[in-house]
Amino acid sequence: MTRFIHYGGNKRRFVRRMFGEITRRYDLTNRVLTLGMDTRWRRRLAAILDLHPGDRVLDLACGTGDVALQVGRSQPHCRVVGADPVPAMLARAAERFPPIAPVCCEGEALPFRENTFQAVTIAFGARNFSCLERGLQQVYQVLAPGGRLGILEFALPDRGFCRGFYRWYLTWVLPRLGALFNRGYAYQYLVESIRHFPAPAVFLDLLASVGFTEMNTRRFLGGAVWLYYGRK
Numbered sequence: 001m002t003r004f005i006h007y008g009g010n011k012r013r014f015v016r017r018m019f020g021e022i023t024r025r026y027d028l029t030n031r032v033l034t035l036g037m038d039t040r041w042r043r044r045l046a047a048i049l050d051l052h053p054g055d056r057v058l059d060l061a062c063g064t065g066d067v068a069l070q071v072g073r074s075q076p077h078c079r080v081v082g083a084d085p086v087p088a089m090l091a092r093a094a095e096r097f098p099p100i101a102p103v104c105c106e107g108e109a110l111p112f113r114e115n116t117f118q119a120v121t122i123a124f125g126a127r128n129f130s131c132l133e134r135g136l137q138q139v140y141q142v143l144a145p146g147g148r149l150g151i152l153e154f155a156l157p158d159r160g161f162c163r164g165f166y167r168w169y170l171t172w173v174l175p176r177l178g179a180l181f182n183r184g185y186a187y188q189y190l191v192e193s194i195r196h197f198p199a200p201a202v203f204l205d206l207l208a209s210v211g212f213t214e215m216n217t218r219r220f221l222g223g224a225v226w227l228y229y230g231r232k
């Protein structure tokens with residue numbers, strides 16, 4: 001049964017309010033739910049971008065700045081813009097990673113000129129777009145020619161033990177753990193939004209339809225988390 005709306009204006013309002021409510025304990029909840037593995041995935045995301053000094057990087061759906069921190073570690077001489085529609089998230093990102101330039105906006109309406117960034121990252125954010133295709137088109141536009149895109153997102157493993165185990169974890173464990181550490185409904189939404197997000201093959205087709213090339217993927221946790229790479 002679907003309890004949340006996964007497209008359009010109602011999703012947009014719901015998602016903004018929800019992330020505003022969970023900001024304070026967001027980092028702690030992440031660490032607990034992933035047993036600290038999420039930091040390693042974000043490090044891999046930053047590494048895959050092959051950043052150079054002076055590169056402009058957009059961390060879209062930057063949340064509390066976890067990816068920006070990793071980008072700063074992997075290439076201290078690049079300029080990082082953090083974009084997110086939730087002011088509390090941006091404020092936390094600026095506290096944790098002062099060099100970040102915070103911009104309050106949504107992925108579907110980016111206020112940047114075409115060809116501005118050498119790299120764009122989106123970690124666990126694309127699932128929250130109210131229009132995924134529109135968000136990816138906007139990202140394509142603001143990337144400079146040759147620019148790199150790195151996306152981390154959850155998926156449902158497609159076979160074997162991992163699929164069964166992950167389904168059990170999503171249904172029985174994650175919502176309860178989420179409720180212990182933060183607002184329970186946010187983690188019910190998380191589970192449902194993972195189920196609604198396109199499967200990796202479909203998502204790769206969508207990236208290609210927007211114009212991305214040289215696509216590459218890495219999978220973590222038996223396919224529960226995917227790292228997508230593409231170039232403009």
Ligand SMILES: C[S@@+](CC[C@H](N)C(=O)[O-])C[C@H]1O[C@@H](n2cnc3c(N)ncnc32)[C@H](O)[C@@H]1O
Nearest residue numbers: 019061062063086089106107123124125128129
């Ligand atoms: C699960 S958090 C991920 C944050 C961060 N990237 C990380 O790795 O921890 C998702 C973020 O997406 C943001 N978000 C929600 N809707 C968005 C949209 N339409 N465009 C851009 N960001 C959005 C939320 O405010 C939230 O900070």
